[in-house]
Amino acid sequence: MSTSTDNNASITQESGPSAAVQDIQKKIVVRTADGEVFNLKEEVAMEIDIIKTFFQEDSISYETVMPLPNVEGWEMVKVIEYCTKHVELKHKVDGYKERKAFQALFVQNLSTKSLLALTNTANYLEVKYLLDFLCQAVSEQIKNKDVDYVRELFGVENDFNDEEYEQVKAEAPWAHENLNNDLH
Amino acid sequence: MAPHIPFEVITEILAKLPVKSLLKFRVVCKSWCSLISTSQFVKKHLSSNTSTPKKVIQLSRDVLTFYSLHDSKLVQETIEFRIEWHALSSFRIMGYCNGLVCIEACRENRIFLWNPSTRDSKILPCGVVDNSYFCWCGFGYDYNSDDYKVLTVDRLKKPIDNYQDSSRNSMMYTLRTNSWRRIQDFPLETSYMMVDSSAHAATHVNGALHWMARQGLNSWVIISLDLTTETYMEVPQPDFYGTPVEHIGIGESSTGCLCLNVHNGAGSQSYDFWVMKEYGVRESWTISLKIPFVVVGIYPKPVAWFSENGKILFNRDGKLATYNAKKNSVRYLHQTTYCHSCPHGDVYVESLVSPNAYSNREAKEISRLNNINVERTTRVVMSL
Numbered sequence: 001m002s003t004s005t006d007n008n009a010s011i012t013q014e015s016g017p018s019a020a021v022q023d024i025q026k027k028i029v030v031r032t033a034d035g036e037v038f039n040l041k042e043e044v045a046m047e048i049d050i051i052k053t054f055f056q057e058d059s060i061s062y063e064t065v066m067p068l069p070n071v072e073g074w075e076m077v078k079v080i081e082y083c084t085k086h087v088e089l090k091h092k093v094d095g096y097k098e099r100k101a102f103q104a105l106f107v108q109n110l111s112t113k114s115l116l117a118l119t120n121t122a123n124y125l126e127v128k129y130l131l132d133f134l135c136q137a138v139s140e141q142i143k144n145k146d147v148d149y150v151r152e153l154f155g156v157e158n159d160f161n162d163e164e165y166e167q168v169k170a171e172a173p174w175a176h177e178n179l180n181n182d183l184h
Numbered sequence: 185m186a187p188h189i190p191f192e193v194i195t196e197i198l199a200k201l202p203v204k205s206l207l208k209f210r211v212v213c214k215s216w217c218s219l220i221s222t223s224q225f226v227k228k229h230l231s232s233n234t235s236t237p238k239k240v241i242q243l244s245r246d247v248l249t250f251y252s253l254h255d256s257k258l259v260q261e262t263i264e265f266r267i268e269w270h271a272l273s274s275f276r277i278m279g280y281c282n283g284l285v286c287i288e289a290c291r292e293n294r295i296f297l298w299n300p301s302t303r304d305s306k307i308l309p310c311g312v313v314d315n316s317y318f319c320w321c322g323f324g325y326d327y328n329s330d331d332y333k334v335l336t337v338d339r340l341k342k343p344i345d346n347y348q349d350s351s352r353n354s355m356m357y358t359l360r361t362n363s364w365r366r367i368q369d370f371p372l373e374t375s376y377m378m379v380d381s382s383a384h385a386a387t388h389v390n391g392a393l394h395w396m397a398r399q400g401l402n403s404w405v406i407i408s409l410d411l412t413t414e415t416y417m418e419v420p421q422p423d424f425y426g427t428p429v430e431h432i433g434i435g436e437s438s439t440g441c442l443c444l445n446v447h448n449g450a451g452s453q454s455y456d457f458w459v460m461k462e463y464g465v466r467e468s469w470t471i472s473l474k475i476p477f478v479v480v481g482i483y484p485k486p487v488a489w490f491s492e493n494g495k496i497l498f499n500r501d502g503k504l505a506t507y508n509a510k511k512n513s514v515r516y517l518h519q520t521t522y523c524h525s526c527p528h529g530d531v532y533v534e535s536l537v538s539p540n541a542y543s544n545r546e547a548k549e550i551s552r553l554n555n556i557n558v559e560r561t562t563r564v565v566m567s568l
Binding site for chain 1: 204210
């Protein structure tokens, strides 16, 4: 968590007065699989390691539009949303509650399938903290689901034969029960 | 249409699941089944599973109770265990670490390791002299050899004189060798007059076992046993007010620091909780919380630290309560059984770690207990 003495590091804040001040920040442009183009503020773009590597390590000019063929437009919107908030909270001393509230809203309208797709994208884009958060969110959603649901969600085939299946299940039969008083 | 999810992402997701869900999902497919059993995954799960609430253990006769926080509600989960050969035994917790609990069956002089989440268990071979109980003991994990160790310091059966006997003979069990051997003697002559019966089990912090031992009337010393080098040392204490202190308890905070609960009768008339923020550094001892005597009465034994809100869960004479520093108030939990306080203010973390991980699967070495883990009940006991 940064302390208040770090305030001089950032010229522009989200709540900055004029658009003109914000234009001074460099922009990085990416294009997603569906052809959508996004302009990212440099500080947000640098949170995304795959973008950071592309521009910094290979010294590619910011005028180049970086293609992201594995990312959908709606996913990019969410990633930008999360990274922007993350950058904003870096400058705050006590952002714990705000972060929690933001995280709750962030996943609110996403189906588990979408959440999983977004997790995959966060992995591809290499945004570690977003990946961690999304993995946590997915695990929360699947922990009480049954085995068939999970297979379908992950696109996984059951390669156990009946005998093997029963054998593995018998090693922890209680784990397959859903007790009413289970709080997990 | 399900997208292809790389195995590394699946691993990250699974590593955050509670143990019960993982045991269930072993049947999803063969690759998941084998992943969940690998020791790398078990370790990864132990370190990533930070959001499954940590639990606090209390043991009372043959009922193990876990307390955990779910969204500011204190939840109680009790497990009654029945072990065939222990119809009338009394049990004591010698320590817990990485999801394993080490329990002593007092009358039978047997020790067993148990993972209450996976229900896997292992009876340790007998290794100690026939004793009614150990003077000092402990259980912990040695990072350097990736091994779990149990320590006992024997109490000689025959007292040397009427009220005192001394024992220093230290025996160490390691899971990998599945055997006991003698190590360096415990550094103190210990008297039979223990501070309290739960003080004999060690606090496991920073790869070492710790005990608070009384040396003379009001003189205290913190003894540690490094689990790697298997040698005893003294840990520096804070400078206590310049006056002799009547009573000190030792424990572990939820952040993994060594802490002391000090009876400050000479000064602020409170129980002061000291935390050693930097292990081994005397100057880093700081007072984290003070509970005034008038608020709490008899000596409270810290059970857990819920440090986000400046609250602490403690055991006061067999009853559990929370102290709220902001309001300077105590609330008692409704409970029907007397709780023996756990030897230290540790928090228990559930895991997939198996006490039989190092055993030869084919043989008689695996000595599991049957009929353990009967009757689990879970309920919310209070809102914090």
